[in-house]
Amino acid sequence: MNASSVVTAAQRVAQWRSAALPWISLAALAALPFLLPSPNFVRLLFTTFLWVTASIAWNLLGGFAGQVSFGFAVFYGMGAYTTALLMNAGVHPIPAFMASAVTAALVSLIVGVPAFRLRGPYFAIATIGISEAVRVVMTNLRFTGGASGYRIVEHRPFRQLEHYYSALLLAAIAFAISALLVHAKFGLGLQAIRQDEDAAADLGVNPYTYKLAVHALAAALTGIAGGVFARYAAFIHPGGVFGFHTSVHILLMPVIGGIGTVWGPVLGGFVFGIVEEEIVASFPQVHLLIYGTLLILIILFEPGGILGGLGKLFRRFRGKR
Amino acid sequence: MTLVDFTSLVVSALLLAGIYAVMSVGMTVIYGVMKIVNLAHAGFMMLGAYFALELFERFQIDPILAAFLTFPAMFLIGGVVHWVLVRRLPHSDEPTLPSLLLMFGLWLVLQNLGYLIWGNTDRSIFTPRTLSVVNVGPIAISTVRLVVFVAALVCLALLQAVLHYTWFGRSVRALIQNRYAAIITGVYEDRTAGIAFGLGIGFAGLAGGLLGSLYSFDPDFGRAFLIRAFVIIVLGGLESISGVAIGALVLALVETFSILFVPAGYQLAISFGLLALVLIVLPGGIASLLAKARRLA
Numbered sequence: 001m002n003a004s005s006v007v008t009a010a011q012r013v014a015q016w017r018s019a020a021l022p023w024i025s026l027a028a029l030a031a032l033p034f035l036l037p038s039p040n041f042v043r044l045l046f047t048t049f050l051w052v053t054a055s056i057a058w059n060l061l062g063g064f065a066g067q068v069s070f071g072f073a074v075f076y077g078m079g080a081y082t083t084a085l086l087m088n089a090g091v092h093p094i095p096a097f098m099a100s101a102v103t104a105a106l107v108s109l110i111v112g113v114p115a116f117r118l119r120g121p122y123f124a125i126a127t128i129g130i131s132e133a134v135r136v137v138m139t140n141l142r143f144t145g146g147a148s149g150y151r152i153v154e155h156r157p158f159r160q161l162e163h164y165y166s167a168l169l170l171a172a173i174a175f176a177i178s179a180l181l182v183h184a185k186f187g188l189g190l191q192a193i194r195q196d197e198d199a200a201a202d203l204g205v206n207p208y209t210y211k212l213a214v215h216a217l218a219a220a221l222t223g224i225a226g227g228v229f230a231r232y233a234a235f236i237h238p239g240g241v242f243g244f245h246t247s248v249h250i251l252l253m254p255v256i257g258g259i260g261t262v263w264g265p266v267l268g269g270f271v272f273g274i275v276e277e278e279i280v281a282s283f284p285q286v287h288l289l290i291y292g293t294l295l296i297l298i299i300l301f302e303p304g305g306i307l308g309g310l311g312k313l314f315r316r317f318r319g320k321r
Numbered sequence: 322m323t324l325v326d327f328t329s330l331v332v333s334a335l336l337l338a339g340i341y342a343v344m345s346v347g348m349t350v351i352y353g354v355m356k357i358v359n360l361a362h363a364g365f366m367m368l369g370a371y372f373a374l375e376l377f378e379r380f381q382i383d384p385i386l387a388a389f390l391t392f393p394a395m396f397l398i399g400g401v402v403h404w405v406l407v408r409r410l411p412h413s414d415e416p417t418l419p420s421l422l423l424m425f426g427l428w429l430v431l432q433n434l435g436y437l438i439w440g441n442t443d444r445s446i447f448t449p450r451t452l453s454v455v456n457v458g459p460i461a462i463s464t465v466r467l468v469v470f471v472a473a474l475v476c477l478a479l480l481q482a483v484l485h486y487t488w489f490g491r492s493v494r495a496l497i498q499n500r501y502a503a504i505i506t507g508v509y510e511d512r513t514a515g516i517a518f519g520l521g522i523g524f525a526g527l528a529g530g531l532l533g534s535l536y537s538f539d540p541d542f543g544r545a546f547l548i549r550a551f552v553i554i555v556l557g558g559l560e561s562i563s564g565v566a567i568g569a570l571v572l573a574l575v576e577t578f579s580i581l582f583v584p585a586g587y588q589l590a591i592s593f594g595l596l597a598l599v600l601i602v603l604p605g606g607i608a609s610l611l612a613k614a615r616r617l618a
Contacts, residue, residue, distance in 0.1 A: 062418070066418055068418050068421045068422065070360075070425065110597070111597075113601075114596075114597045114598075114600035114601045115600055117600070117601075117604070118600060118604050119415065120415060120416060120559070121352070121358040121416040121421070121559075122555065122600055124358065124416070124421050125358065125551045125555065125596070126593075126596060126597070126600070128360075128547070128548060128551070129548050129551060129552070129589075129592065129593040129596050130593055132544065132545070132548055132589050132593070133589050133590040133592070133593035133594075136586060136587060136589045136590055137587065137590055139586075140584070140586050140587065244544075248429065251422075251425075255422060259418070285433075285436065285437060286433060286437060288429050288432070288433045289429065289430055289433035289434065289437065291426075291429060292425075292426045292427065292428070292429025292430035292432075292433065293426070293430055294426075295422055295423070295425065295426030295429065296406065296423055296426040296427060296430065299419045299422050299423045299426065300406065300409055300423070303419060
């Protein structure tokens with residue numbers, strides 16, 4: 001009786017801590033531009049939030065449902081172009097972002113509908129195929145300027161903080177979705193599919209619709225991130241937003257942080273977002289080489305990423321004491 | 322379109338199919354034995370092309386011969402890669418998340434090593450053969466394409482012979498059909514998989530060397546061909562060697578004739594469209610169609 005009440009008290013503290021951590025982080029990040037009002041620092045955090053959003057989105061599909069995608073640049077780029085076209089047509093940014101989400105989700109069906117009906121490597125293969133195909137089409141498309149890119153003209157004063165808070169809000173929404181999903185029926189179904197698709201199907205989870213739904217959700221989040229980026233950058237081109245490296249970045253972040261966890265992709269996104277520009281600036285020739293090596297090393301030696309590694313260290317430390 | 326035009330398009334599609342088959346067959350062997358999608362195939366094809374180029378420029382070796390010399394070198398590299406990296410992956414009957422990410426990382430590494438070593442300028446292998454033509458009646462055939470086609474056929478025939486008449490080939494086919502049963506009957510899985518992986522990489526390098534005689538290339542050269550190889554092996558049913566030949570022919574015909582209707586810049590989009598179509602209409606690939614026909618007969 002006594003022991004059980006002690007356990008519940010400890011559990012309550014742990015619960016309270018895990019519930020408070022996101023709010024504290026959010027408040028800290030919201031206050032940060034006032035503590036360190038440097039435009040460059042704010043811009044770095046702004047892009048980091050977009051990376052975190054894309055990283056969380058990739059993890060919904062890759063980490064929870066176990067479906068590896070190499071083509072998230074498609075959604076990022078589609079979102080960016082949708083927002084750009086609509087804003088130039090005079091639409092307010094917020095409905096433009098929503099339209100980006102819808103476009104990206106619709107594009108996700110082009111791969112999902114044929115590939116998710118089958119088990120095996122088809123989905124991963126198809127994502128590489130569509131990202132190449134879409135970039136080729138966008139490079140040749142006349143009305144978006146083709147390879148020379150597309151410029152966005154916004155007839156309102158530029159306020160960096162507005163961009164900052166929209167990116168922060170987006171990342172917070174993505175995190176909330178991911179955190180609520182793990183314990184919801186939908187998220188549990190996805191994890192069941194990852195562990196054993198036959199068993200999941202026997203228990204009444206339809207793998208096809210579940211995968212389609214989570215793919216569309218991840219695409220929508222990534223699409224909005226692309227839209228927010230396009231509005232800030234005011235210029236986009238197929239080699240950037242649809243670039244191969246964009247897909248590489250988006251899949252690398254959750255792998256670094258820890259696939260299949262709630263905090264892993266956030267951590268990976270922050271680490272990557274903050275060091276990425278440094279790495280590109282110091283090693284312009286070999287940064288993708290570094291990422292590739294990192295990917296190989298993580299998969300072979302610490303598949304749990306930073307979170308997995310920290311957990312191991314923590315357990316070893318506690319065990320020794 | 323006249324009959325002559327039509328015939329020359331069919332001939333050029335056929336010549337293309339040969340090299341497409343060589344480039345995809347290595348991927349099929351690796352997938353069949355290990356259930357690993359070799360995303361690094363593109364990187365190894367690029368290495369093969371540069372290897373042939375270096376042999377040609379430094380030692381004046383004929384590029385076709387150089388492509389054949391690429392095979393043993395890439396075979397060894399493949400064996401080492403298997404021993405160092407691929408062996409450590411968890412075994413599975415389905416492609417796993419770690420295997421996909423590992424091979425993807427390997428592709429990134431190879432591609433960017435290529436940029437580091439050879440820079441990003443386009444290179445090409447140019448011989449007197451490159452621009453010459455053989456006339457067969459009213460149809461003109463590029464000599465180098467013909468030579469590459471013959472070389473491709475020779476390689477495919479050799480591979481078929483190895484797979485059908487050697488113990489190694491039997492163990493490979495046994496592993497493709499049923500991994501557990503093969504292990505029970507005494508197939509040494511690790512060693513067979515290692516050799517099969519080397520064989521697959523060797524074929525990637527060989528295909529790269531041959532493609533290097535046909536097209537200009539840079540370190541990102543394999544990517545467009547990687548997607549074509551995917552389409553071909555999915556068309557072929559992923560694990561069937563003879564399916565690859567038919568898949569290669571189908572893709573080559575579609576690509577060649579699509580030039581009549583769609584600008585050449587959109588060819589990759591056509592490959593993807595074909596992939597989506599096959600997944601919807603014929604998920605088991607042509608091999609399943611053949612099996613069905615056999616059952617009905």
